[in-house]
Amino acid sequence: MHLREMTIEDYDQVLELxxxxxxxxxxxADSREATRRFLEHNPGFSFVAENEGKVxxxxxxxxxxRRGYLQHVVxxxxxxxxxxxxxxxxxxxxxxxxxxxHKTHLDVMTYNTKxxxxxxxxxxxxxxxxxxxxxxxxxxxxx
Numbered sequence: 001m002h003l004r005e006m007t008i009e010d011y012d013q014v015l016e017l018x019x020x021x022x023x024x025x026x027x028x029a030d031s032r033e034a035t036r037r038f039l040e041h042n043p044g045f046s047f048v049a050e051n052e053g054k055v056x057x058x059x060x061x062x063x064x065x066r067r068g069y070l071q072h073v074v075x076x077x078x079x080x081x082x083x084x085x086x087x088x089x090x091x092x093x094x095x096x097x098x099x100x101x102h103k104t105h106l107d108v109m110t111y112n113t114k115x116x117x118x119x120x121x122x123x124x125x126x127x128x129x130x131x132x133x134x135x136x137x138x139x140x141x142x143x
Contacts, residue, residue, distance in 0.1 A: 001049055001050065001051045001056070001079075001082075001084065002049070002050055003047050003048070003050075003087060003088065003091055004047065004048060004050065005044055005046065005047060005048075006039065006046035006047055006048045006058060006060065007039070008032070008035065008036045008039055010055055010058070011032050011035055011036075013048075013054070013055035014035075014048065014055060014072070014074075015030065017055065017056075017058055017074045017076060018030065018058075018074055020077070021074045021077075022112070023109055023111065023112030023114065024072065024074055024112075025109065027142050027143065028140050028142045028143050029143055030072075038060065038062060038071075039060075041062065044095055045060075045061040045062050045063070045092060045096065046058070046059065046060040046061055046062075046092070047059055047091045047092060049075070049079075049084050049087070049088060051079070056075065056076045056079045056084070057074065057075040057079060057084045057088055058072060058074055058088070059072070059088035059089055059091070059092050060072045060073075060092075061092035061093075061096060063096065063101050066101075067101060067104065067105055068093070068096035068101035068103065068104035069104065069105050070089065070092060070106040071106070073085060073088060073089060073106070075088070086122060089122065092104075106119070106124070107132065
């Protein structure tokens with residue numbers, strides 16, 4: 001197994017990982033074109049883990065100019081428990097830190113208790129002092 005920078009050529013395999021991962025929502029915003037824009041806007045911040053040419057894990061990261069953000073950290077179920085998720089997150093955080101982003105956020109669906117346990121195990125702090133609001137400005141409820 002090895003880690004490398006994610007490219008748009010990884011999209012199909014990453015999408016399949018996301019679809020198979022309990023608690024991960026695949027939305028219109030996860031389209032190939034949206035993913036391409038994300039990777040181009042945040043070059044070198046996202047990583048995949050490979051085993052024998054097959055993508056078995058992914059962590060997408062980026063920033064808004066002030067803070068870092070992690071998106072879609074996912075590891076194939078048969079490879080979980082081998083510190084692969086931790087290694088992917090560490091690669092993203094190292095890149096964010098090197099670029100001057102020393103605080104990183106992520107979102108977890110409230111029903112995804114397995115993900116919450118993972119993040120708490122890695123030392124991430126759950127925030128109870130804020131509430132996220134969203135608005136959809138198109139007819140696509142899955143945006």
